[in-house]
Amino acid sequence: MQLYKDQTLRIHNSLTGKKDIFKPINEGHVGMYVCGPTVYSNVHLGNCRTFMSFDMIFRYFKHLGYKVRYVRNITDAGHLENDADEGEDKIAKKAKLEQIEPMEVVQRYTVDFHNTLQLFNLLPPSIEPTATGHIIEQIEIIKEILEKGLAYEANGSVYFDVIKFNKDHDYGKLSGRKLEDMITNTRELTAQDEKRNPQDFALWKKAEPQHIMRWPSPWGDGFPGWHLECTAMSTKYLGETFDIHGGGMDLKFPHHECEIAQAEASTGKSPVNYWMHANMLTLNGRKMSKSTDNNIYPAEIFSGDNNILSKPYTPAVVRFFMMQAHYTSILDLSDEALQASEKGYNRLMDALDSVDTLKTGATSDFDVAAWKQKCYDAMNDDFNTPILIAQLFEAVKHINLIKEDKETISAEDREVLAGSLKAFVYDVLGIENQSMTKDDSNTLNGVMELLIDIRNEARANKDFATSDKIRDQLVELGIQIKDGKDGTTFSVN
Numbered sequence: 501m502q503l504y505k506d507q508t509l510r511i512h513n514s515l516t517g518k519k520d521i522f523k524p525i526n527e528g529h530v531g532m533y534v535c536g537p538t539v540y541s542n543v544h545l546g547n548c549r550t551f552m553s554f555d556m557i558f559r560y561f562k563h564l565g566y567k568v569r570y571v572r573n574i575t576d577a578g579h580l581e582n583d584a585d586e587g588e589d590k591i592a593k594k595a596k597l598e599q600i601e602p603m604e605v606v607q608r609y610t611v612d613f614h615n616t617l618q619l620f621n622l623l624p625p626s627i628e629p630t631a632t633g634h635i636i637e638q639i640e641i642i643k644e645i646l647e648k649g650l651a652y653e654a655n656g657s658v659y660f661d662v663i664k665f666n667k668d669h670d671y672g673k674l675s676g677r678k679l680e681d682m683i684t685n686t687r688e689l690t691a692q693d694e695k696r697n698p699q700d701f702a703l704w705k706k707a708e709p710q711h712i713m714r715w716p717s718p719w720g721d722g723f724p725g726w727h728l729e730c731t732a733m734s735t736k737y738l739g740e741t742f743d744i745h746g747g748g749m750d751l752k753f754p755h756h757e758c759e760i761a762q763a764e765a766s767t768g769k770s771p772v773n774y775w776m777h778a779n780m781l782t783l784n785g786r787k788m789s790k791s792t793d794n795n796i797y798p799a800e801i802f803s804g805d806n807n808i809l810s811k812p813y814t815p816a817v818v819r820f821f822m823m824q825a826h827y828t829s830i831l832d833l834s835d836e837a838l839q840a841s842e843k844g845y846n847r848l849m850d851a852l853d854s855v856d857t858l859k860t861g862a863t864s865d866f867d868v869a870a871w872k873q874k875c876y877d878a879m880n881d882d883f884n885t886p887i888l889i890a891q892l893f894e895a896v897k898h899i900n901l902i903k904e905d906k907e908t909i910s911a912e913d914r915e916v917l918a919g920s921l922k923a924f925v926y927d928v929l930g931i932e933n934q935s936m937t938k939d940d941s942n943t944l945n946g947v948m949e950l951l952i953d954i955r956n957e958a959r960a961n962k963d964f965a966t967s968d969k970i971r972d973q974l975v976e977l978g979i980q981i982k983d984g985k986d987g988t989t990f991s992v993n
């Protein structure tokens with residue numbers, strides 16, 4: 501279904517600073533590139549949020565009926581410790597530290613990355629290329645930039661000449677920086693520097709003898725600069741100009757600015773029509789940082805094994821929490837926020853579980869068609885998931901009123917409501933219904949019956965140590981037992 505024909509989608513474009521109407525280069529098709537992870541450590545929760553935001557965007561395009569080619573790379577070489585082309589390669593450093601091969605580091609953390617994203621129910625991208633798999637393409641782009649006179653070789657390395665490029669182009673247009681300001685604000689070059697200007701960036705770095713990750717090139721053995729891989733892979737799979745390029749806000753400068761410069765220098769064309777940037781995640785009001793302990797990994801949230809949260813939360817609840825904020829806003833994670841999201845998630849899942857069997861009447865008290873369009877309007881306004889979720893709860897409110905016989909819904913409307921609710925929750929927001937399956941709940945009922953029997957026997961024998969232990973440990977698991985006049989019942993929080 502080509503739903504996109506009836507919807508006008510607006511996207512906040514970092515390049516124009518406005519919400520631009522989305523018009524793809526090829527009708528019915530979307531080409532989207534998102535900067536992937538540098539695989540030298542377990543994936544951060546903040547990075548998960550970025551990839552989840554683009555997963556939701558990918559899903560909405562698919563829902564609208566577009567054919568989407570979504571490319572998200574794996575950086576497995578060339579990303580140095582700081583942005584000024586200095587320091588060690590992050591992966592090589594980790595390999596040295598752990599005394600394993602760099603490719604073992606890459607393998608270990610690529611697997612962790614995939615497993616974690618799968619738990620969060622992210623769809624795999626259409627293509628997931630690696631930097632090391634595209635060295636030849638990167639060398640070709642360097643040759644083109646050298647031919648245009650916009651790069652220079654120095655001692656086996658090749659640098660992009662930012663000052664020369666800026667004469668006919670606008671270096672800084674994405675990040676809003678002015679080259680003159682950058683020049684006044686940076687240090688002077690020292691005699692050892694190979695660069696002509698501090699703003700120049702590496703396209704190719706000469707490998708020192710001890711450097712393991714190295715490839716032959718016309719300039720000697722070395723490795724590509726980090727910014728170059730994204731230009732090489734996006735151009736190869738999406739063309740010289742493509743629809744959407746996304747990434748975390750922190751990549752806007754220098755990474756994305758350099759990507760634009762490389763592409764414009766080599767092809768003469770502007771590479772991307774819509775630049776999109778996802779905002780960061782904070783923890784208890786502060787920036788997450790491994791060095792200050794204000795940090796939490798996804799696995800620690802799911803297991804509850806951490807000093808920050810009062811209990812474990814499922815991946816679906818965490819995803820729902822993340823979708824409650826707009827992707828361009830800073831989102832703060834805290835125990836209270838997750839608890840509130842868990843309650844909301846449960847209410848939403850209860851509504852989804854009952855929507856198909858709602859009693860129908862001759863008429864509807866709820867304008868389902870208008871509600872459905874409001875859901876689309878929210879998503880069409882730069883993927884506004886918090887507004888969409890507010891609309892979903894509007895539907896939950898009506899579902900509950902219908903259940904209480906305070907409102908009615910026609911059979912026709914019930915079908916539209918159920919279909920749209922499922923499409924937005926499961927397909928677009930990617931939130932899984934992890935409420936218990938029937939098999940699980942049968943097993944739980946059997947086990948609880950047994951425990952309640954044992955507890956009643958213990959109480960009859962005045963063995964209060966055992967009966968209290970059963971009650972208290974169940975409470976720790978989130979299960980409450982209630983003794984009533986008709987016997988003992990239980991409820992799961």
Ligand SMILES: [Zn+2]
Pocket residue numbers: 534535536730755
């Ligand atoms: Zn990139």
